[in-house]
């Protein structure tokens with residue numbers, strides 16, 4: 558590669574990195590709106606009794622990411638909680654990558 562090509566090459570590499578980030582963000586949001594917002598609300602504050610408010614300071618989103626990943630994957634019901642979080646939000650076809658994308662979205666959008 559000639560020297561004059563290098564900036565063009567770097568520019569393209571950067572542009573595609575930015576584009577793939579944006580796509581991951583949109584994928585997470587799309588999953589959230591399709592599978593999670595019924596219970597968690599578009600604003601993340603919880604649309605039904607027993608659903609945690611994601612926007613609450615020191616709320617559930619302050620838990621470790623690995624734990625949240627597990628609870629989304631396998632479902633979760635805390636002691637005395639009136640309602641359970643269904644495994645994968647009720648869609649068994651969600652992959653671990655999609656769970657990661659939706660959790661990234663939830664954390665960046667509501668986690669403060």
Ligand code: HEC
Pocket residue numbers: 588589592593594595596597607608609617620624625628629633634635636638639640641642643645646647659660663
């Ligand atoms: C049928 C309603 C419902 C759907 C759909 C749903 N959730 Fe939940 N979710 C809950 C409830 C209820 C809880 C609280 C469970 C508890 O604390 O016992 C919860 C808890 C959580 C928690 C916190 C877990 C913890 O450690 O306290 C996260 C994170 C979460 N949900 C993410 C998601 C994501 C992401 C989706 C979509 C893929 C989703 N939920 C879909 C009802 C739902």
